[in-house]
Amino acid sequence: MKRLDTREPNFETAFTTLLSNREEQGQEVHKPVADILAAVRKEGDAALCAFTERFDRLPLTAQQLAFTAQEVEQARAKVSPELLEALDVAAQRIESFHKNQLPSDIRYTDDVGMTLGMRWIPLDAVGLYVPGGKAAYPSSVLMNAIPAKVAGVRRLAMCVPTPDGVINPLVLAAAHRAGVTEIYRVGGAQAVGAMAYGTQTIRPVDRIVGPGNAYVAEAKRQVFGYVGIDSIAGPSDVVVIADSNTNPRLIALDLLAQAEHDECAQATLITPDAAFADTVIQAVEAELRVLSRAAIAGASWARNGAVLICRDMQEAVELANRLAPEHLELMVDDPESLFAHVRHAGAAFLGRFCPEAIGDYVGGPNHVLPTSRTARFASGLSVFDFMKRTTFLSGGPDALRQIGPAAVALAQAEGLEAHALSVSARLDVLAASTPNT
Amino acid sequence: MKRLDTREPNFETAFTTLLSNREEQGQEVHKPVADILAAVRKEGDAALCAFTERFDRLPLTAQQLAFTAQEVEQARAKVSPELLEALDVAAQRIESFHKNQLPSDIRYTDDVGMTLGMRWIPLDAVGLYVPGGKAAYPSSVLMNAIPAKVAGVRRLAMCVPTPDGVINPLVLAAAHRAGVTEIYRVGGAQAVGAMAYGTQTIRPVDRIVGPGNAYVAEAKRQVFGYVGIDSIAGPSDVVVIADSNTNPRLIALDLLAQAEHDECAQATLITPDAAFADTVIQAVEAELRVLSRAAIAGASWARNGAVLICRDMQEAVELANRLAPEHLELMVDDPESLFAHVRHAGAAFLGRFCPEAIGDYVGGPNHVLPTSRTARFASGLSVFDFMKRTTFLSGGPDALRQIGPAAVALAQAEGLEAHALSVSARLDVLAASTPNT
Structure with missing residues (x-):
């Protein structure tokens, strides 16, 4: 100290x-992670099963990758009523806070008669990575899954490794409480690869969230761009x-x-x-x-x-x-x-x-938060992580006449002739159809 | 077609x-970019000048890395009044739309008497990467810099390469219009490294935005986590x-x-x-x-x-x-x-x-937008890229008595004894100080 x-x-x-x-402090695991990701991308389930056998000492067939509803229910039955009640208190409060985060769309018409705006839209599919072993925190399952549900994400897939086949019942109970129904017993870079690229069993997702070890962090870094990721913990x-x-x-x-x-x-x-x-x-x-x-x-x-x-x-x-x-x-x-x-x-x-x-x-509020001094530029997990924005612009002839010429001037200055023509040809059409009064 | x-x-x-x-489609430039970043991190300005001489054929001293206010004014004087006016139309409209994006803080007290909320805070320092040569678009300078200014970012640093010393006057005029006063004539992975790690001349920033070639994109990917980045274009x-x-x-x-x-x-x-x-x-x-x-x-x-x-x-x-x-x-x-x-x-x-x-x-609305089908999970540049959120939780004895026990139960189930004690010891203090009525 x-x-x-x-x-x-x-x-x-x-x-x-x-x-x-x-x-x-980055750990240099670029090459082994790249190899794992390439294998999962190429061979799908076969690679996923092979890596799970190698790293988690767990031989699996492709059919065994997913937990069945019965397996989840059996795990949940092992959790005490007091703990299920505590999970519920947590889940309700997390849900309530994140509902308060939901943003509003924007739409307004400006002084040239153009309508502008921005719509928030939930992601279609999100992958949750949940660490196994010692660092398997049921509370993190709630913190990752509930904001996605509140945001309106249609499909949530969760990966949690079960080294030596050891399952954490409370993790599955938390997933159940959060409404996660698609859970795979895989972890590491191979789980990230499966969620990013998809395999025969695991359909690809659009964004991967959740903490993990150095291999998981590097895998997220490498698939970033192909899918979205949260910050690297x-x-x-x-x-x-x-x-x-x-x-x-x-x-x-x-x-x-x-x-x-x-x-x-x-x-x-x-x-x-x-x-x-x-x-x-x-x-x-x-x-x-x-x-x-x-x-x-x-x-x-x-x-x-x-x-x-x-x-x-x-x-x-x-x-x-x-x-x-x-x-x-x-x-x-x-x-x-x-x-x-x-x-x-x-x-x-x-x-x-x-x-x-x-x-x-x-x-x-969420407990998935920016570490390593990244609070300088990053934020905790939120409904914003599970939504994206589409801006829009709508305008007719009047608006085009008022702001079109500035666009033409800038496009010409940037040497982008078709950009300029795409506006000026419309102005020409308008000029031709409107008698000069 | x-x-x-x-x-x-x-x-x-x-x-x-x-x-x-x-x-x-990723390009494999991991190693050369890692080498450039390491050199800039270690040698600072000296590496920056050496790479600028090698890649941009431009010998510079450290003192020449930054454009002077006079150089910016001289460049701006070369731009026609019509174009400056068009820049101004664009800048005003971009500013107006992004002001409409500014989010509201959250603060409320819930049924157990706990006050919860979330504050939006602008980043301290942001770096703007602006490509040089053919792809130098003044409009992109406005689109990157104005949302940062609207968000309330205190310091904006801009890097734009000038291969063979060729300066694009309209790029500097756009920077001037957007209120960017700190501009460096460097580009490539070395510019990203300088903004991420800082050199003797360029202080480090918290987040780097702006498009670039495969080297710039890979450099942003590699510094991600150390600083924030926008999406990879x-x-x-x-x-x-x-x-x-x-x-x-x-x-x-x-x-x-x-x-x-x-x-x-x-x-x-x-x-x-x-x-x-x-x-x-x-x-x-x-x-x-x-x-x-x-x-x-x-x-x-x-x-x-x-x-x-x-x-x-x-x-x-x-x-x-x-x-x-x-x-x-x-x-x-x-x-x-x-x-x-x-x-x-x-x-x-x-x-x-x-x-x-x-x-x-x-x-x-912003023209910096998600490419390569990343609109599945990503959004255009916005004021949100230049702000982050701090959530907060405030509560007294009453709230702790109501929700504390659930926290203790979950902490114990996760095997985190000090977490449980940090709550239960407070409950003990309260029990000791309050007579059982």
């Missing part, structure tokens, strides 16, 4: 190093801005909730109170003695943890903006006034009784 | 081939749906306006009237005898042109949806009723006197 103070002379150098460590991170009125153990737990994800996760506390900072550091150490995931959380905290002591809350927000965190907690008396100055954060959590973990599960 | 009729038995096979020809295309009441020469000119862009451009006519189709084909041939860009337009039409004869207008729209064109012209009596069924198109042009060329220059 790095403990930095903005009043120390070497702060800027140390902080810049911290920032650059948080930017995306890096290590998860949180910045907690807290004052000394906050219970230090609660702040420690919030930091560790980030650190326990994996050893690359990044938890940062920013506070103007050096003594409070030290109390939180001690509380983190105390919790690490008892936490079940202490090995992971401890490694993350040791390597990537940071405690930044600053002059005041204004400086705290400035540091947070430079860190552009995925998650930002404002654990202070008046979080709204601080939040007004936040420019770069995926999601913000305001108030001492609103920790990030609420947002991870049941808050309503 | 392919002439296909939906009533012929081989139509589906021929149409599927047509579709697959329109999807993005392929060959331009148009689908024109027309009935026999339309002047066939006008339709021919609209098709050729697409074909004249480059030999890869794709122009398609869809009509239910076979005789009209043949008249348009003859009109295209007649225009190709006199058009200044006949060599390019003729090659495009021969290789990629298509005329699809269909049963009726409903089938015409279905074919257009499968083609997911960048531009869609509806040259019919009642374009609105057809447009209601359009699901996949970047931009639509409604009515016989509203050709695509109007939208290319002065319509108002």
